[in-house]
Amino acid sequence: MTDALTRSLELFRDLGWADAAQAGALELSVGTEAQRREARIGLQRGDWSDWIIEGNTLTRESVVGTADHGMLALFAIRVGADPQRAEAVLGGPGSVPDHLAAEVLATRGPEFAIAFTARACRSNRRPWEHATSVHAGRAVRLVHHHELPVPESVEYLKDWAVYAAVALGLEAELYPADRGPIETGLIRSRFADHLRTGVAVGAPATGPFGGVLAAGAEQGWIERDEAVSLALDALDAAQRPGDRKVWAGLLVGSLALTDAEIAARADALVGAISHAEAPVVTALAPAIIEHGDDHQAADVLSLSLAAKSGAARRAVLDAALRRVRPLTGDAAATAVIALSPIESGRDGSLAKSAKALRERWGVDTEHVPEAAIASTPWQAAPEVWTVPRFRPSVVSPAALAEAAGILASRPDGAEDVEVDRFLELANAVARADAAAARAALRGLRPNWSAGVSAAADSVAGTRIRMLDRLVQPGDDDWRSDVVFGPTPSREAAVVQRLGEVPVLLSTPSWDDLRIAPYDLVERLQAYRDADATSSEADLFLALLRLDLTLVERRHLDAFAALHVPVVLQSGALMPIAAGPAARAYALDPLLEPALVQDEDGDWRREPTALPASLAQFPRRIDTTRYGWGTPVDVPTWGDGAFSGDGLEAGSGYEWRQLARRKEPLTPRLAARMLWGLGSPHPRAATDMFEGVLEAWDRGLLRPGVADLALLGRGAPGGAQLARVALELSEAGLGSVVWPLLDDFVGQSLGAVRMTAGTAEIVEAIGTLLTAAADAVAAGLADPSTLDLPHTRTLAGRPGSSRAVAAAKAIAGRLPEPNPAPGSDVAAPRPSIDLDAIWPDGDSEGPVVDDGVRIASSSHTRGSKRFVPLEFALPEAPAVRYRALMSWSYALDREGQLDADTIEGDERRWLQWDDALDRIIPSEFRDRSTSTDGPMSNGPVPPLTVLMVAVVLASLCSDVESRYSVDAMVANRRFSAESVRLAAARLLPLPDISPARMMGSIERELRALPVLWPLLTESVRYAASQSKPPSWLNRVLDVGLLRAPVLRAAAAAGRIPAEHAVWPGLAELASRSGSSAVLTKARKLVIELGLG
Helix, strand or coil, X not given: CCHHHHHHXXXXXXXXXXXXXXXXXXXXXXXCHHHHHHHHHHHCCCCCEEEEEECCEEEEEXXXXXXXXXXXXXXXXXXXXXXXXXXXXXXXXXXXXXXXXXXXXXXXXXXXXXXXXXXXXXXXXXXXXXXXXXXHHHHHHHHHHCCCCCCCCHHHHHHHHHHHHHHCCCCCECCCHHHCXXXXXXXXXXXXXXXXXXXXXXXXXXXXXXXXXXXXXXXXXXXXXXXXXXXXXXXXHCCCHHHHHHHHHHHHCCCCCCHHHHHHCHHHHHHHHCCCCHHHHHHHHHHHHHHCCHXXXXXXXXXXXXXXXXXXXXXXXXXXXXXXXXXXHHHHHHHHHHHHHHHCCCCHHHHHHHHHXXXXXXXXXXXXXXXXXXXXXXXXXXXXXXXXXCCCCCCCHHXXXXXXXXXXXXXXXXXXXXXXXXXXXXXXXXHHCHHXXXXXXXXXXXXXXXXXXXXXXXXXXXXXXXXXXXXXXXXXXXXXXXXXXXXXXXXXXXXXXXXXCCCCCCCCCXXXXXXXXXXXXXXXXXXXXXXXXXXXXXXHHHHHHECHHHCCHHHHHHHHHCCCCEECCCCCECCCCHHHHHHHHHHCCCCCCCEEECCCCCEEECCCCCCHHHCCCCCCCCCCCCCCCCCCCCCCCCCCCCCCCCCCCCHXXXXXXXXXXXXXXXXXXXXXXXXXXXXXXXXXXXXXXXXXXXXXXXXXCCCCCCCHHHHHHHCCCHXXXXXXXXXXXXXXXXXXXXXXXXXXXXXXXXXXXXXXXXXXXXXXXXXXXXXXXXXXXXXCCCHHHHCCXXXXXXXXXXXXXXXXXXXXXXXXXXXXXXXXCCCXXXXXXXXXXXXXXXXXXXXXXXXXXXXXXXXXCCEEECCEEECCEEEEECCEEEEEEEECCCCCHHHHHHCEEEEEECCCCCEEEEEEECCCCEEEEECCCECCCCECCCCCCCCCCCXXXXXXXXXXXXXHCCCCCHHHHHHHHHCCCCCHHHHHHHHHHHCCCCCCCHHHHCHHHHHCHHHHHHHHHHHHHHHHHHHCCCCCXXXXXXXXXXXXXXXXXXXXXXXXXCCCHHHHCCCCXXXXXXXXXXXXXXXXXXXXXXXXXXX
């Protein structure tokens, strides 16, 4: 704490603020002008709390003692803090209520209010895109209080729109919910002004803004004509498809434009329709085509037929067929140009309508086929390259400053060989002239960029954040050591002792980051000759990067004689010297883990233990944690290394570093590189694509090696894979992507439902088929390249879906396949290791039937649907609650349900009390201390049937709960019997669909022992209905997928006998008819051995 801050706190106390209530902030004294100046100086800079990282816990620790931060912020504003500082220190509404903060801020005048509002409304100060920001309530009140011009700021208008939506009775993300609304009269007083400014600056309609305009017109807050005019202007100016969709929907929905009104505004709507987006076309184009003049109708028809959606094209053609006055002359000729590709396209129904229109208009045209993509010849796979030796930079302060600037401009996580080049250069410059090195690095600002983060901390004179933090005597018992991984700790250690060592031990010998044993020997000899001490983290990374295939006896003998001391970050010496440590590691290294398949078929690294040779080092690698062992740490590894998914801004550097490997990419690494192009981070996309091309050019990406199955849940979607395959084929990598496409079709055929994107994959095969056939003819590919067994199987399926039609077209172009040896031998049925999947007793556990009767309700927010459960506790039936599991921590870790009262919207925490044998609600999350923090002590209560029902029902809402549910099932937080009781109560509810609950069973085989009642109870309920529910198809699909295990479990008695007979299934199977659902029911009876 600075002296100035200490003096400010003294004045804070002396003037009576420390012990006063916040409500009195407007009346409290702020002292003399001199006192205000003193107070302002101390409060104008610096943080009032620090982040403290202890183990896996991140907490804030106050540096202003017991002073209330909210009250201190109000004091700072009153004594004259500038707008930027006021925004920084004023916490959210939980710290100071919005209305009070706004009143205090308003005392500083209009100019201050304008500056504060401009600073406060920012995207990074809101939890979700369309939720209120931290200072939203203060900013909106200030604009109204001082009658300021409406800020031309999208972020301000997003905040205003939330409050306007609440005032109009709409749902909006007021965060936190208890911050309270703004008075309706205040919002209404300048409602139209805000709408006009919002449209002018492009406020997003995907949030509440669009709905606010429509609701305002409905409730008379703005004239309908003006609302329509504003919506038309917004639609025409909108840059995002989502905004255009909303505005078009509002015009024909809430604002209820008639066909005549739409046709009268045709010229104003053409711009929006020209994007050919299905929602806009469907909403607006039919009225213009049916009722507009000839040229308007022809133009809109031509633009609309470019829409990709078949439904949109159908709506457009139907409108043209309804048109009373057929198009003639130039208008008809214009429209027919757009009709021709439809008439000759794949969709027979659309083609028939297009032909009927052309004949009605009496216009002939030449056949114009849909555009085809030209095939690119396959290239022969290049030879594997020779990795260049690592070349250090020219040692000079100017070169160091330039390198530091380049690394600082990179995104976080950009790890590659340039980081090593920079650190080696920084050490060399500092060893020659420490002051020059410091001057060269002076321009660095605090950052997390790889290579320069520690240097920036050092330049700023602060503690290097990547140095380990070890528990000290007297620290709290809950604290634990924080030990950083190999690369960040190496960076911190280098900067900590910058210039003290002759060279870095971890600098690579080659650009692929491997270190030759003879280089490590030479470096240690240089340390010995200079009487230098090595850094533990530098040595640790050097050992991981050692190319063990090059180690010989002479290297081991040399290591044994090099007794170079090793210093820890604390300054203490390790008990082992660097040379003997290197020798021990070369004989007992960290071994690359193999990939093993778990019970759900996903591929994971097998458990790995650290070798004894690393036991004396800090635990810089924890093999029990996620993400250890990256290619930067262990460059000699293949699939056993951890590889990212390409979603980070720094992934491009990672991809290009992978393309510097010595050995060809292994199956999982190759698949990861290819799949990463499916949805890369925008900043990384170009470099990632370049990395793949470099890997190909260097012979590292071999045809037929990549295996997408090894990615498990990270495997790409069909549409993305098809796009990547076409892009890479154009670059000559057809031989690499071709095998992946038919493999994808095979996986799709084996899934419960055909995988999304299969049609795009098959069409991509059709596009690339000519190039593949040419490669076979030229001897660049084996004849089996054209076997495509899975695509042929798909072609043999009945139906006329897009995927099947494309497969049939391909099959007609293929030669006869080459029969594989033994292909006529039927494959044996796989055996089931039931004890591995479903151990005896695995589905058992406590069953707490709370007797609560539940109902459901359905709510929409934007495009998302939410299905909370509603209920009352038997002991207090007058109080009804609503609960939706949008986060699982309270249920999973604390055994309590987070619910709100329907009347009053008061938050309550529900927990089972064994002693009272009932659920007890509390207004406090931690009822033992009567506080709102996490539960602090005591045993975790069991989950009741109500709570299990809330968990399962969350799968029917558009919240990201599926992985939380998977985790709770995997940890056996509830039993199969609890699931059965919960399912029986959920199934009759109209908003509940068991189809949406099937994903966990489909994804996780080990979920079956707990979730099997979702299958049996769904079938039981469906059989009680006169007509099978629409969701039953999906349930039966998953039942068929898991039938072998369910049959084995029933035979072993692990499903109770009364449920193992699947009540209701026989009745469904016996119903007359040939529908898909009844056919599946009959098949399931057979597969379960019940028939």
